[in-house]
Amino acid sequence: MDLFAFFGNLLWPIKWVIEAILVAFHEILTFFGMDADAGLTWVLSIVGLVLVVRAALIPVFVRQIKSQRRMMEVAPQLKKIQDKYKGKKDQFSREAMSRETMAMYKNAGTNPFSSCLPLLLQMPIFFGLFSVLRNAQLEGNAPGVGLLNAELSESFGTSSLFDIAPLHLAISTAEGNVAVIITAVIMVILMTGSQFITQLQIMSKNQSAEMKASPMYRQQRIMLYLLPLVFAFSGFTFPLGVMFYWLVSNFWTMGQQFLVIRNMPTPGSEAALAREARLAKRNQRKGIVEETPDAGTIVIEEPKNPQREQPVSKNRAKKKQGKKK
Amino acid sequence: MNAVVTFALLIPRNLCVFILRIYRAVISPLYGDVCRYYPSCSHYTLQAIQQHGVIRGVWLGSRRLLRCHPWAEGGIDDIPARRHDRYQITRFGFVIAASHERG
Numbered sequence: 001m002d003l004f005a006f007f008g009n010l011l012w013p014i015k016w017v018i019e020a021i022l023v024a025f026h027e028i029l030t031f032f033g034m035d036a037d038a039g040l041t042w043v044l045s046i047v048g049l050v051l052v053v054r055a056a057l058i059p060v061f062v063r064q065i066k067s068q069r070r071m072m073e074v075a076p077q078l079k080k081i082q083d084k085y086k087g088k089k090d091q092f093s094r095e096a097m098s099r100e101t102m103a104m105y106k107n108a109g110t111n112p113f114s115s116c117l118p119l120l121l122q123m124p125i126f127f128g129l130f131s132v133l134r135n136a137q138l139e140g141n142a143p144g145v146g147l148l149n150a151e152l153s154e155s156f157g158t159s160s161l162f163d164i165a166p167l168h169l170a171i172s173t174a175e176g177n178v179a180v181i182i183t184a185v186i187m188v189i190l191m192t193g194s195q196f197i198t199q200l201q202i203m204s205k206n207q208s209a210e211m212k213a214s215p216m217y218r219q220q221r222i223m224l225y226l227l228p229l230v231f232a233f234s235g236f237t238f239p240l241g242v243m244f245y246w247l248v249s250n251f252w253t254m255g256q257q258f259l260v261i262r263n264m265p266t267p268g269s270e271a272a273l274a275r276e277a278r279l280a281k282r283n284q285r286k287g288i289v290e291e292t293p294d295a296g297t298i299v300i301e302e303p304k305n306p307q308r309e310q311p312v313s314k315n316r317a318k319k320k321q322g323k324k325k
Numbered sequence: 326m327n328a329v330v331t332f333a334l335l336i337p338r339n340l341c342v343f344i345l346r347i348y349r350a351v352i353s354p355l356y357g358d359v360c361r362y363y364p365s366c367s368h369y370t371l372q373a374i375q376q377h378g379v380i381r382g383v384w385l386g387s388r389r390l391l392r393c394h395p396w397a398e399g400g401i402d403d404i405p406a407r408r409h410d411r412y413q414i415t416r417f418g419f420v421i422a423a424s425h426e427r428g
Contacts, residue, residue: 060395099401102363106400115361115393 014121015128021049023152039159039166043244046129050248053125054256060118061256065264070110077104122249129242168239180240187243188235192228194250198257199224331422335412337379342418345371361399366390373404375420 025048029041071078081104085097105111159166162179169180235243261271349367360366370386377385385404392402413423 063395099363102399102401106398111361111399113359113361113399114395115397116359116366117394119359 014125018049018053018125018128021052022046025049026152037155037159039162042155042159042241046241046244047248049125050245050252053122054249054252057118057121060114064112064114065260067110067112069264070108071112074104074108074110077108125245126242129245130238166240168241183240184235184243187240187247188231191231191235191243191247191250194247194254195227195231196224198250198254199227201254201257201261328422335420335422338374338382339419341374341379341382342371342420345374346418361393361395361397362389362402363400364403366393369402369404371418375414375418376404376407376410 022045025045026041028048029044035041078101081097081100084100085093088094088097166177166180169177234246238246262275345367349371353365353367358365362369364372366386366389369389370382373385374382376382389402411423412420414420
């Protein structure tokens with residue numbers, strides 16, 4: 001418990017901001033005539049919180065996409081390292097391989113990873129919502145750290161969605177409340193579904209051939225089948241209010257991913273080819289002739305050829321250098 | 326006698342090692358590879374605690390966590406080396422007294 005108190009203090013500023021956003025949305029919704037104590041009002045406030053938090057995280061996301069674009073430039077070097085350690089599966093080789101890969105990224109001035117900070121930032125929100133709803137369940141309605149005063153905290157903690165599913169209950173604490181169990185089960189299914197779609201979108205459409213051959217890809221695939229279990233567990237333990245945050249956040253990720261894959265696909269992936277084809281078609285419709293018929297036929301006949309030209313052309317350049325020497 | 330004292334002294338360290346190993350086996354895989362550094366933050370902290378003890382290890386690990394953010398440069402970032410190793414590390418990662426003590 002002391003450990004929780006320690007993290008609680010550490011996360012104080014973030015918690016304060018979260019409460020402020022939550023209360024602000026609650027005030028706005030009440031101002032527009034919604035019942036201040038209704039579960040729906042609080043759920044919509046949670047939705048608002050998700051929108052603000054995720055919108056604030058967009059720059060991080062954009063940065064990540066940009067560095068992923070630059071991954072294409074270092075693909076030949078990456079391939080060289082992978083070939084060097086091909087078939088060597090012992091711990092030392094693998095460590096040496098990731099060390100070399102990381103050094104290469106640094107030299108190239110790019111890095112495909114975003115660090116765990118975006119994930120860590122979401123943690124206090126979880127904790128915050130969790131503790132508020134937990135307090136409500138334990139009767140003594142402790143106020144939050146900032147704008148969420150005792151009165152609001154009680155209103156939040158005791159509110160029920162459509163007056164039948166209290167937001168502070170989870171399946172494990174529902175004690176046979178059918179509405180809570182049904183809501184939680186539906187949410188777990190929706191979360192699993194949205195996560196599945198997001199991951200599948202990335203994996204099947206937005207990854208180049210090099211990525212698909214990497215061990216990271218395999219790890220992602222294992223994750224894909226592990227996550228439903230995680231969600232089922234959380235649906236069992238976490239209060240509905242916390243689950244709503246997670247669910248809406250998942251939906252946001254799905255939408256964001258869809259837009260990114262559609263409009264800024266990873267070069268060399270299926271999605272990039274689909275986009276090229278789409279653009280070609282649109283140009284054709286608009287009457288721009290140029291080389292569109294050409295591009296169109298290539299895409300239809302052998303979809304992967306035009307993409308593989310990039311690394312090949314670089315290799316060729318290197319071969320020429322070799323011949324000169 | 327000496328061995329018992331060493332074992333007792335190493336208990337906090339090994340407790341942390343155990344917690345970190347569980348974290349790395351159960352929670353880390355949930356979000357895949359995200360760290361911008363090599364070794365990753367949890368691996369770094371694990372090594373730091375193994376070699377420098379709980380207090381310095383946690384301090385080093387916390388500083389690393391603060392260094393690791395989306396705008397960090399990333400790259401290779403090893404723990405500061407210890408001058409001489411008094412202990413041995415098992416395959417699991419526990420720290421034990423070196424078996425070939427020179428006395």
